[in-house]
Amino acid sequence: MRTRSQLLFACLLFSAMAWSQASAVKKSYSYINPLIGTQRMGHTYPGATVPFGSVQLSPDTDTIPYELNKKYNGKVYEYCAGYQYEDRTIAGFSHTHFSGTGHSDLGDLLIMPTTGALQLNPGTASNPKTGYRSAYSHANETARANYYKVKLDDHNITAELTTSQRVGFHQYTFPKANDAHIILDLIAGIYNHNEKNVWTFVRVENDTLITGYRQTQGWARTRTVYFAIAFSKPFRQYGARKYDEGNIYKGFWRKFDETKNFPEAAGKNIRMHFDFETAENEQVKIKVAISPVSTIGALENMKKEIPHWDFYKTMHEGELLWEKELNKINIETIHEEDKVNFYTAMYHAFINPTIYMDGDGSYKGLDQNIHKADGFTNYTTFSLWDTYRALHPLFNIIQPQRNTDMIKSMLAHYDQSVHKALPVWSHYANENWCMIGYHSVSLIADAIAKGNTGFDMEKALGACISSSNLRYYDGIEYYLQYGYVPEDKNGSSVSKTLEYAYDDWCIAQIAKKLNKPDVYDTYMRRSQNYRNVFNKSTGFMRPRLTDGSFKKEFDPLDTHGQGFIEGNAWNYSLSIQHDPEALVALNGGKEKFTQHLDSLFAMQLPDKYFEKTEDITRDGIIGNYVHGNEPSHHVAYLYNWTGYPWKAQSRVRMILDAMYHPAPDGLGGNDDTGQMSAWYIFSSLGFYPVTPGSDQYALGSPKVKKAVLHFENGRSLVITAKNQSDKNVYVSKVELNGKMLDRPFITHEELMGGGELIYYMTAKPKK
Amino acid sequence: MRTRSQLLFACLLFSAMAWSQASAVKKSYSYINPLIGTQRMGHTYPGATVPFGSVQLSPDTDTIPYELNKKYNGKVYEYCAGYQYEDRTIAGFSHTHFSGTGHSDLGDLLIMPTTGALQLNPGTASNPKTGYRSAYSHANETARANYYKVKLDDHNITAELTTSQRVGFHQYTFPKANDAHIILDLIAGIYNHNEKNVWTFVRVENDTLITGYRQTQGWARTRTVYFAIAFSKPFRQYGARKYDEGNIYKGFWRKFDETKNFPEAAGKNIRMHFDFETAENEQVKIKVAISPVSTIGALENMKKEIPHWDFYKTMHEGELLWEKELNKINIETIHEEDKVNFYTAMYHAFINPTIYMDGDGSYKGLDQNIHKADGFTNYTTFSLWDTYRALHPLFNIIQPQRNTDMIKSMLAHYDQSVHKALPVWSHYANENWCMIGYHSVSLIADAIAKGNTGFDMEKALGACISSSNLRYYDGIEYYLQYGYVPEDKNGSSVSKTLEYAYDDWCIAQIAKKLNKPDVYDTYMRRSQNYRNVFNKSTGFMRPRLTDGSFKKEFDPLDTHGQGFIEGNAWNYSLSIQHDPEALVALNGGKEKFTQHLDSLFAMQLPDKYFEKTEDITRDGIIGNYVHGNEPSHHVAYLYNWTGYPWKAQSRVRMILDAMYHPAPDGLGGNDDTGQMSAWYIFSSLGFYPVTPGSDQYALGSPKVKKAVLHFENGRSLVITAKNQSDKNVYVSKVELNGKMLDRPFITHEELMGGGELIYYMTAKPKK
Known part of the structure; x- marks a missing residue:
């Protein structure tokens, strides 16, 4: 004792x-385990960040240039977040990371502390001693909310990382060393390659402060990160090396030795080192502030957010921010580890989109001009093809204010867009056009359906209409002409047709709310276009050609060349999110469709059908149901429309157990900026938004024993699962505030009214 | 009649x-002839600009990448201003040009109207039909103040150009054509090469407006020009071509055909075309606004400055601006063509430095942040090694307000400099470190000596001291240690030592005015350092080595490898501008030094001594006296210190006649942003600032018959040359307001007091 x-x-x-x-x-x-998803294809990162933080300070174990993907057997995709749990070396700590995305960028401003002879190149995983990277062991690694710690074995340095909103805070404990270094690698970056850097500009303002920016092309075509870096201890000397001498006009800079103690460096590819003498256990701390607009902005951000050198104070402030966000839902669970899954899911759901503006509201817009966020917080990183499904619906329940600001950010994007289009997949003042659809309209429709209307709805409708008529975007001109995208005109034509039809339904819902019957009618008509790609004879959605015929060769199990993207016909044919009843009808009615769904989960899918597909791996598959990628996320709940809600209940509980566990390999696929996690949260609570844009949630089977949701409207909802256990996965009845719900659905208004929602759990299905 | x-x-x-x-x-x-200096090495441009205008819209006949200079037999240097009079083709019209510089950059946003099959590459001078360039004839060319006109023979288009402060205005008269094009070449640039472009970003906002920026490395290492381009007529289609496909990560932009009617382009090297159908004599007008900070800034500049499409209104407004500036000095001359020389010299003197800020005062600083000019107009393009000699002293007489703003701009540069140094040769938010010395201090000393003190003098002194102690700059650490720059440590050591010594004298004068005796003493000591490189045995300044010995091999006629830069020992040994009396004494007294000067002008310099030297050509040489380059500009006036002022008088008149005439080849060397022209103006008026930083001017021999100088203080000075003629080059006496000047000097105070200064001219020297 x-x-x-x-x-x-x-x-x-x-x-x-x-x-x-x-x-x-x-x-x-304290239940947050940032390592979850860092192994295999989760694409999360283990480092430090605050909720929706602009800085994500995290170790990078490797990066592979996107162009070299083939050479590296497709491994580039493993490094979307810079870290792979199985790697044995760490190259350094960079300041920007996506969480869980399906393509990548960022990894800015890699910093690495070293001892011994100066090495300016990172070395390789197979020959780590050839560079500055270091071996490390998971035994010496700690990852918590806003805190990461690791021992760098090769340099005998303990690295600790934490952050504020826009500042990364490093604390390095050195051994006694005459030759201690801090490396600043301005070439390093995720998916980086020789040509990704566009320009780099650095100034050594004094012996404890440097400023500058790095400009890259990549997924974001024109992206600049401005920075200010402060050291707690003056460096005794420093230097810069350029790796593009051959290309650079040196002019009269030849007068200088720019490599040593010269306070200004500019060029495409630059690495710098700052040298120290350290005593045993001496700490050198570094604060790295970033800004989307200027080095002055970065300096101001640093001054405002961390005007001191107290590492643990900053760490603790970040912990409190997480605690505040996580306390929006308090849970009791069957197993303690369920809390790890749940709170880590909340953690991952609250990382992206990130805040993208200086403390004074300044940010760079799509037009590359500096704008000021007027009356809202500007966010970036919208992985909308993923997140319209559950993440933003989740925000509409427990983060409505932030979700409103996200929509305002999207409308600002629209204002700045030369295409007059809402975001498709946007980050850091860039549209990267990844994936398909115009799902911004779903976010807007869903927010309106749920009464979160603190934005200019008329303008938003205009933006939706404009986005949905961008003729040169992804086959829209043909979609408008033919009512479907012909596969011979534009690939992945069925996926596009289905998603455009869903998005059009969303626009119709907005028009309805704003009392625009003409617009409503137009878009309701467009929303029926899914019918144009339904092939009655096979029962699958199937690509059609310009001449109206269906594509002849067709394999509904294959994800490639069949008119779909990241999904096969079996999965994608279920993507009529806006009209599940019609989906059931198209498929021959409730019984037949139930059998169809059963087959989906039960069949064995040969490896060959997904081995070429980065986003679909064995980890994320149950039968032919693909939970590791988004198009199927609503599928288990479709049983609610076939009269078999108990099948939904058991499937959901099965998926929750199979696809999520509290370990580095605990995610069955890319977290996709929180979409996978949002599915977990919804399903654990017992309901799911099958049709974003409507006010309805399909009921499932809660995994929690109890949850208290604290809403921004001041009300709370207590969800209780009576007789909850691992075996009692079926729901015998559901009561809302003492009244039985006689339907497998609940409305947003019912949830937000607060009170008590009771699920009565049982081991046997209530058929 | x-x-x-x-x-x-x-x-x-x-x-x-x-x-x-x-x-x-x-x-x-109307006397301005912008073609003067466009042939051979004058490096001026014939295009349109307003006084100190941010836009210099001018035809480019060719550009040669700096790296290919050898391949082109050193011809790159001819294209410092983009235009060579002898060229037979014009590649297009670009918006930024230096006037007369000795190295180059700029040439941004080249626009070319064409007809016929679309050609996106410029073609070559020898095979012009292979590209968009066109033949032209000087017979169809007009160059006037703020107006340039030329017939583009290959396209049958008449091009007219004019400008406002920040907007270039094009008026193209087309033939009837189905295939009329406007080419926007965003690769073209002066001294451009494949790697000079860093990034280009363009948006087609609508069918009459495009915006964007181009970022280059080059003489300015990190330079960005933002633009907005408006067309008077909607283009019916447009396209962009990238010339760096191999390097660029295309990502999901592959979805689009970015080459045709796609409103956004980004990459390193881009050319665009805008296509029209035109009727016979149809005019298509284009306004190109530039900004140092943003496309929003460029748009605002356009709206403020030219909110209409009246080409001639803008042209006329610019003419009036020139008239206002030129009317600061009204002259009467012996020959009408002298007025062309004189007013064109004023024109060339009033082009650089250029205003570098948006209409609202925003500009990009050295730190690449956006600053706002607070209480001053920000200028850029400081060719100080040239212009400290006569251009800024001229400004102190007739442009004191602008000169004060220029000094404020230099102090802002100092504030933003990570080196804490004043400009050496700066342009567009960059220090390019061209040439030697820290001559900003001369500008500051000269302004203070002349009472133009509307800036923070204490701060200025601090900036001067800091600049003069920048140890890693050009041998200063050795200069401080040894009292001279040792040639074995740092080349061009004598030129540097001499100019540092002069600059140090300037700092001492500032210190004296500010009552800082310690600083004064320190810098007066430093100002004597010229003595450390004087070699008594030869009578020349001569490089010394670290061990104190003089360099053994030494050819005082050679400009290369002898310890000098752009001058030989004969010329450069006379560079003790701050103490001509000591110079005379060092050289054995008045008689001996007079003979020495006579020899300089009389000797024959073999070609081999300057054939490798870009800045010194036969055009600019009289004997061994080099008027075509700056170090000798004060030399003719040195006779005033030897008791032979009449020799100064005849030499000056001889130089005025030999080195300046009203034709394209009318300048004997680079105009160097107006320094050559300022020499002409001063010398034509009858006096010259041998020692900038003092309040004295050496009297020479006026070339005008009469001149009225209108000062900003409200006073006027009438200069009259009685009995003026081509033969009467000697001055028998000089009277100021009725009192005879009994010395060959006049003070600034005497000039600025106004009244009447009468030179009595005669054909015989007054010995």
């Missing part, structure tokens, strides 16, 4: 982390 | 130009 003074000693020794664990009530944030 | 109605008809027919010529009083601006 410990005495009180021993406890106090422990507190001091282990700081906030230990304190939190030692305290009586376990904080929600 | 013409009738009144005939005259009216002529007015209408020939527009403003004809009107101006037909009117009774000939305007000063």
